[in-house]
Amino acid sequence: MTSRTQAWISRSLVLALLVAAPFLLTTFRTRLVAEILIFAVFALSLNILLGFTGMPSIGHAAMFGAGGYAAGLLAVNVTSNLLFGLTAGIAGALVLAVVTGPFVIRTTGVYFIMLTLALSELFRSGVERGRTVTGGDEGVSGIPSASLMGDIQLSASGTPVLFYFYVLISFSLAYGLTVKLKRSSLGHTLVGIRENPVRMQALGYPVARYRLVAYLLAAAMGGFAGALYTQLSRFMAPDLVGFSMSALVIIMVIVGGAYTVYGPVLGAAAVIIIREVVAARFDHWEIALGMAFILIIYLMPKGLGGLSESLGHRLRHTPHIDGQNREEVDVDVKSTPTT
Amino acid sequence: MDVLVEWLSANSISMLNGLARGMLLFLMAAGLSLIFGLGDVLNLAHGGMFLIGSYVGWQFLSTGGSFAVAVVAATAAGALLGVALTGAVRPIEGRGHLDQALVTLGASFVIAGTLSMTWGDDFKSVQPPAFLQGSIQFFGQSYPLYRASVIVFGLVIAVLLYLLVERTRFGAIVRASVADRQMVAAMGINVKIVLLSVFILGSMLATLSGLLGAPILSVRPGVDEEVLLLALIVVVIGGLGSLKGAFVGALLIGQVQSLGVALFPQFAAFALFGAMALVLLVRPTGLFGAHAT
Secondary structure (H helix, E strand, O other), rough: OOHHHHHHHHHHHHHHHHHHHHHHHHHHHHHHHHHHHHHHHHHHHHHHHHHHOOOOOOOHHHHHHHHHHHHHHHHHOOEEEEEHHHHHHHHHHHHHHHHHHHOOOOOOOOHHHEEEEEEEHHHHHHHHHOOHHOOOOHHHHOOOEEEEOOEEEEEOOHHHHHHHHHHHHHHHHHHHHHHHHHHHHHHHHHHHHOOOOOHHHHOOHHHHHHHHHHHHHHHHHHHHHHHHHHHHHHHHHHHOOOHHHHHHHHHHHHOOOOOOOHHHHHHHHHHHHHHHHHHHHHOOOOHHHHHHHHHHHOOOHHHHHHHHHHHHHOOOOOOOOOHHHHHHHHHHHHHHHOO | HHHHHHHHHHHHHHHHHHHHHHHHHHHHHHHHHHHOOOOOOOOOOOHHHHHHHHHHHHHHOOOOOOOOHHHHHHHHHHHHHHHHHHHHHHHHHOOOHHHHHHHHHHOOOHHHHHHHHHHHHOOOOOOEEEEEEEEEEEEEEEEHHOOOHHHHHHHHHHHHHHHHHHHHHHHHHHHHHOOOOHHHHHHOHHHHHHHHHHHHHHHHHHHHHHHHHHOOOOOOOOOHHHOOOOOOOOHHHHHOOOOHHHHHHHHHHHHHHHHHHHHHHHHHHHHHHHHHHHHHHOOOOOOOOOOOO
C-alpha cells in the first residue's frame, strides 16, 4: 500500500466516523465533537504560521477573538444569519491582521514571539475597556439563535444535529484548504521560508511579502474559527481571547505535531478531551495541562503526529529518514507518481 | 514656560506613579533580559515569578511578619525558582527559542494553577510596612512614602546591577559568555555555573519586584499575565539582553501607563501599542538591542 492510498483510507474512515458521530453520541458529546472540530480549525490556522512558515505566534487568540467578536456583535446588532457571521468573522480578523501585520512581519525569532504575545494582550485589554461596544469584562452575551438562509433555524441547542453538520462542513472546508495550501507552490514557498529565509530571499522570493500572506491567511482562518465558536457557544468574552487561549492552541499544534496537516487536528481532540476529563475531577486543570505540555515537549519534539509518522515509517521499512529532512521527504513522496 | 511648570505640577503625581511602576517593570524586564541574554531562554514564567513574590509578601505582611523577613522569603523563593528554571530548560538545551519558551509557558500554567489553588482567586490587598506608611511632601504635593521608596530602591538596584555587570569580574564573565560561550568555557570557566547564577539573579529580581509591587498593584490571579505583557513590551522596546534598554523601556512604559492613562484614559492600550509600533518601525530589535541575529 502506498502512503497516498493509506492516507486516503484513513481520511475516509475518520470522515465516516465524524458523519456518524451525532447519531451515535449523546447531544452533549456531539456538542463536544463540534467544539473539537472548531478548535481543530483554529489549530490548523495557527499551523499555517507556526508549522508551515516557521512564524511562532504566541498571540493567535487575538485573531480568534476578532472573528468571534465580529460575528457575535453582528448577530446581536444586525443579523443572525450564520453565513454573514462567518464572513464578518473572517473580515474582523483580517482587519486586525492588516493593522498589525506590517509590524509583526518585520520581526523574527524571539522578537516575533514577544510581539505577537504583546499584541494579543493589547487586543484583549482593548476589548475589555471598550465596554460600550464589546460589553467589557462580561463579554457579548444574548447572541440570538442563528438562522441559515431565511427560515431555517440552526443552533447548537435547538437543532444540534443540523448545527453539527454545519460545523463539520466548515471544518472539512478548512482542512481541505490547508491540504491544498500545503501542496501548492505557495505552500512550498512558505516551507522554504521556514527552512531557510536567507536562501529564499537570495532566490528572489519576496520573503516579507510571503510572511505577510501567511499571517493574513492564518488570521482569516483563525477568525473563521472564532466566528464558529461564537455561533456554537453564543458567547464571547475577553477571557477567550487572551494569553491562555493562545497557549491552548499552541499546545494543540505542538501536541499534535506542527509539520503535518492532521497533527493540529489530533492535538485539538487530545487537548479538549483531556480538559473535559480533568476539569470534571479537578478544579485547577491548568496545572495538569502545563505539566503534560512540558512532558510532551521533552519527550515528543514532533508531537503525536510525529510519533505516528515515525512508527509508520519504521513499520514500512523505508530507508532511514532523518527527522530534520522529513519535510523534503514528504514532498518527494507526493511528487512521485503512485501506481 | 509658565504653561510647562503648571502642566508639570498638575501631572507630577501621575509622573511619580509612572516612575514607581517603571521601577517595578525594570526589575522584571532586567531579569527577563539577563536570562535571555545569557541563557537564550525567553522566560514566559517570569510573570508567575512576580506573582509568587506578591503572594509571599502578602503571606508574611498580612500575618504581621516584618518586611525584612518578607524580602528574604521572596528572594529565597526567587532563588529556588531560578534553580528550577535552569533544571527545566536543561533537557532541551539547543532546541531553539520556541521549545524553550514553550517549556516556560507550561511552567507558567503550573505556577498560576498552584497559586490559585493555594491562595484562592480573591483579591488580596497588602499594606506597606509600618515604617514606610504615611506620605512625604513633594513640590507642595503629598506623595505616599512607600511609592517614593520604591522609586529610590529601584534606582539603587539599577545602579547596583549596572556596577555588577560592567565593573565586576562576574559581570565580565557574564558579558563574555553572552558574546562567546565556547570561548569562555575554553578558558576554564564553568559556564553552567554562570548560567545558573544568572537564572537565579533574574528570578530573584522578579520575585522581589512582585513583593515590592504588592502594596501598589493588587494581588490576584491574572496579574502574572499583565505584568509579563508589560515586561515583554519593555524588552521589545529596549532590546533583549540589554540592561540599559530594560531601564529606558521600563521608564517609558511606566509613563505611558500612568501619564497616558491620566491624560487619555480611553487610549491607554493603544498608547502601548503605539509606543511599541513606533520603536519597531525604526529599530526592529529595539532601541538598545543587537542588530538582527
